[in-house]
Amino acid sequence: MRNRIKSAFDTIHAEDSLKAATLKRLYEKKQDSVQPRYHQKPRSWVVRAVCFVLILFSGMFSYNLYYTETAYIDIDINPSMAFTINCFERVIDVEAYNTEAEELISLLNLRHKKLDEAIDAVITASAQTGALQREGLVTVTVQAEDGNDTALMEIIETTVTQSASHNYSETQIDLFTVDCETRNAAHDHHVSPAKYLAILEWQAVEPTVTIDECRNHSIGEIRQMTQEHNTSHHGESGNHHGSGHE
Amino acid sequence: MRTEQEVKQALDAHGDAVRRICFIHLKSYADMEDVFQEVFLKYILYEQSFESHAHERAWLLRVAINQCKDLLKSFFRKRVFSLEDIDLSSFTVPEESMEILEAVLQLPDKYRDVIYLHYYEGYSAVEIAKMVEKKENTIYTWLTRARAQLKKLLGGESFEE
Numbered sequence: 001m002r003n004r005i006k007s008a009f010d011t012i013h014a015e016d017s018l019k020a021a022t023l024k025r026l027y028e029k030k031q032d033s034v035q036p037r038y039h040q041k042p043r044s045w046v047v048r049a050v051c052f053v054l055i056l057f058s059g060m061f062s063y064n065l066y067y068t069e070t071a072y073i074d075i076d077i078n079p080s081m082a083f084t085i086n087c088f089e090r091v092i093d094v095e096a097y098n099t100e101a102e103e104l105i106s107l108l109n110l111r112h113k114k115l116d117e118a119i120d121a122v123i124t125a126s127a128q129t130g131a132l133q134r135e136g137l138v139t140v141t142v143q144a145e146d147g148n149d150t151a152l153m154e155i156i157e158t159t160v161t162q163s164a165s166h167n168y169s170e171t172q173i174d175l176f177t178v179d180c181e182t183r184n185a186a187h188d189h190h191v192s193p194a195k196y197l198a199i200l201e202w203q204a205v206e207p208t209v210t211i212d213e214c215r216n217h218s219i220g221e222i223r224q225m226t227q228e229h230n231t232s233h234h235g236e237s238g239n240h241h242g243s244g245h246e
Numbered sequence: 247m248r249t250e251q252e253v254k255q256a257l258d259a260h261g262d263a264v265r266r267i268c269f270i271h272l273k274s275y276a277d278m279e280d281v282f283q284e285v286f287l288k289y290i291l292y293e294q295s296f297e298s299h300a301h302e303r304a305w306l307l308r309v310a311i312n313q314c315k316d317l318l319k320s321f322f323r324k325r326v327f328s329l330e331d332i333d334l335s336s337f338t339v340p341e342e343s344m345e346i347l348e349a350v351l352q353l354p355d356k357y358r359d360v361i362y363l364h365y366y367e368g369y370s371a372v373e374i375a376k377m378v379e380k381k382e383n384t385i386y387t388w389l390t391r392a393r394a395q396l397k398k399l400l401g402g403e404s405f406e407e
Contacts, residue, residue, distance in 0.1 A: 008344075019257050
């Protein structure tokens, strides 16, 4: 039996092509291993270093680009808050002007949302709390760093209208741009630019009113008080003139 | 590192034996070629000297068996196959030898090794035990069982030494 197994296995042998391929591969391996390492190493390190620097710089560039402020949107419903927007129209910072806004911001995850999604979330939440129905007015101011505020205003107007309509609220939108000085002055008093301008209008007819007294009033209330003061003042002066003539 | 001349000599002297170990374990030519080349790559890098020609052959056979085992550890590789799965175009295999080889390939891996090492290479059970790092008694058992299975596969023919 041994002979039969022997003669069977004798038919199997290493092919010449296999031996030649093996010698070739071994020769190549040998050549690789005798190559001085300093020919390869620096090149691979340079490539790695360049890749690392490129990745680092692109990361830093992207980070800087993302966190560069391009516009400021202040929304007043009461809640009252300010969004800082980047060039991708994403919210990179949110600031509350009053406690209602603080509560809302803590509930809604507004940071890094697209501007329209953030506005929609605020309008929907305000509709649910009843603030939107109570005021019936959304005042939004825009201050764009590059002056290109038309596109942002279109987004805001469309979003507020659609969102209010989805929440079955009849809402009036008051949307306008403000300059940097007005916004800075409003921020110094920790009120939104729209409320600041409304207070200034009231102070024009009633100089004894202070900003702190008006802080907790909604813009609608401030405008109404200004209107009422105007009406009563005209009425009084009309009566006075009338009596004078008499 | 060994010289090219030494590798050529080893290939001529032991290439067939390594090829046969690959033959009984591996179905694919590509796998066989990888293992074959890897065995001689290990040989070229092996720093120590061999006591004799036989020592060198035994070392190469052990490396070949281990390389095949490592490759076959992969779950997806089929461990049992038949002669039909192998490209035999490079070999002239008579009908009787085909029958024997087919029967050997039907055996479990460990039995194929002991049959080849014992019947072809002429190693004793003690030598095989050292080579595959198993107990002597285990090798005796494997040889007995392998013989019995071969007998059955080949239609009851005897396997007397």
